[in-house]
Amino acid sequence: MAFWLLALFFAGYVLFLYGPMLVIVVLSFQGPEGGLTFPMRGWSLHWFRELAQGLGVVDIGAALWRSLGLGLAVMAVTIVFSVLAGLAFRKPLRGANALFFTVVGSLIMPSIIVSLGIGLAFRLLDGGFKYVLDWLGWQDALEGYGTALGIYTSALGAHLTWTLPFGLLIMFAIFNRFNPAYEEAARDLGATPWQTFRHVVLPLIAPSVVGIGMFGFTLSWDEIARTSQAIGDVNTLPLELQGLTTTVTTPAIYALGTVTMVVSFVVMGLAIGLFALLKRRPHRA
Known part of the structure; x- marks a missing residue:
């Protein structure tokens, strides 16, 4: 009896968690006369074709590419800095506690406060740049200067x-279980620090690095x-989607949601496949 009660509770939890996503996917395949609610009015790809043609003045394709570019940049920077920080924290590091709490502190800060702070800092930076250009008399540069706010500046910093x-917490967990005997053996065989990292450490932590990359991309993506x-004067796909929820009254908004979910699942599938491949390589070796 207890088993079936727990199974029922788990099924309800899964339905509560993924039910809204399933509803969005189903409603996105309605016919041309479809609306935003059930019952369904036919089945077709009509709203995906409408989405490909654009939703009013919103350039969905450009927003999609901006989000992809930003997500890939966040993924790359997160991987590099997380691995380097994980290696650094393995040894006695002056100010390690302060540095750790500074990095992790952003998790407990309200996201909108972080965004406002970064936006304000870059606007102050804009004011400083303009003052310097004006002081130097570079009027052409001053007139052509826009803002430092952008996808790969302020938005990248906000996502990081x-x-x-x-990423740092994952690397802590990985290196806490890492056996330093492998590195000692490599050094005994004459390997340099770089060779030790490249041929010993990196292959062993590679599956976890893939996981960090997936975390970085998916957290940035939505x-x-x-x-x-x-963000400046452009929008990412989630921001465009948020704005469209108040203006678009057709299932095209559901088609857009389905596309974003497909991209997320494709990224997760690629990461899981790469994770499994990297995990098998040491065993074959």
Whole structure:
């Protein structure tokens, strides 16, 4: 009896968690006369074709590529800095506690406050740049200067305040279980520090590095609050989707949601496949 009660509770939890996603996917395949609610009015790819043609003045394709580019940049920077920080924290490091709490502290700060702070900092930076250009008399540069706010500046920094703490915590967990005897054996055989890292450490932690990359991309891909005040004059796909929920009254908005979910699942599938491949390589070796 207890088993069936727990199974029922688990099924309800899964339905509560993924039911809304399933409803969005189903409603996105309605016919041309379909609406935003059930019952379904036919089945077709009509709303996906409408999405490909654009939703009003919103350029969905450009927003999609901006989100992809930003997600890949966040993923790369998160991997590099997380691995380097994990290696650094393996040895006695002056100010390690302060540095750790500074990095992890961004997780407990409200996301909108982080976004506002970063946006304000870059606007102050804009003011400083303009003052210097004006003081130097470079009027052409001053007139052509826009803002330092952008996808790969302020938005990238805002997303890293969200992804780097997770990457660092994962690397702590990995290196706490890492056997240093492998590195000692490599050094005994004459390997340099770089050779030890490249041929011994990196292959062993590679599956976890893939996991950090997946975390970085997926957290960046659907981030809204930390992006809203730090993005500048363009929008990522989640911000466009949020804005469209108040203006688009057709299942095209569900088609867009389905596309974003497909991209997320494709990234997770690639990461899981790469994780499994890397995990098998040491055993074959």
